[in-house]
Amino acid sequence: MNNAIYAGSFNPLTNGHLGIIKKATEIFDKLYIVVAVNPNKTSDFLWPEQRAMAIRWTMFENRIYNTETICHEGLIADLAQQLNVHYLVRGLRPLGDFENEYNMAMINHDIYPSHNLETIFLLADPQTSHMSSTLVRELLKFNTDVSKYVSVSTFEILKQNGYLKHVKDN
Numbered sequence: 001m002n003n004a005i006y007a008g009s010f011n012p013l014t015n016g017h018l019g020i021i022k023k024a025t026e027i028f029d030k031l032y033i034v035v036a037v038n039p040n041k042t043s044d045f046l047w048p049e050q051r052a053m054a055i056r057w058t059m060f061e062n063r064i065y066n067t068e069t070i071c072h073e074g075l076i077a078d079l080a081q082q083l084n085v086h087y088l089v090r091g092l093r094p095l096g097d098f099e100n101e102y103n104m105a106m107i108n109h110d111i112y113p114s115h116n117l118e119t120i121f122l123l124a125d126p127q128t129s130h131m132s133s134t135l136v137r138e139l140l141k142f143n144t145d146v147s148k149y150v151s152v153s154t155f156e157i158l159k160q161n162g163y164l165k166h167v168k169d170n
Helices: 015-027 048-061 076-083 095-112 133-141 151-158
Strands: 002-007 030-037 068-074 087-092 118-123
Touching: 002 076, 002 095, 015 030, 015 087, 015 118, 015 151, 030 048, 048 068, 048 151, 076 095, 087 095, 095 151
Parallel strands: 002 030, 002 087, 030 068, 087 118
Antiparallel strands: none
């Protein structure tokens, strides 16, 4: 069985992430969507379990059933070895992502050279390649509607957590 891990902070999950997930679930039998928890960062936005819930609801909303969403604190390479997964999925946007992603892929090879952990790069869709979680958070600070950048489920979780109470109508 070919399984893969798609890890990120997903704070929040964007339609760009969703596009990568849709592509990956067509390639792999099962996709572990991993909310990576960095203990050195304190979340000033959604907590990891809230992000995981948004992802689970979004998968259900989009009828994507070959995923499992988990939170993980630690190295993704360690998790891949624990789950016996040999593929990591990474999304690439047009500008700036490749060098950082390439370096991470090489480090993962160095950590477990015998595990044969390969990184699969998937290109972001042109209509979402300009968007990031950071930009969504920034737009919310300025009371801007982000509904076209996130799934309905993510939008609902943002609303439930008080991030949309002052959003201007367009």
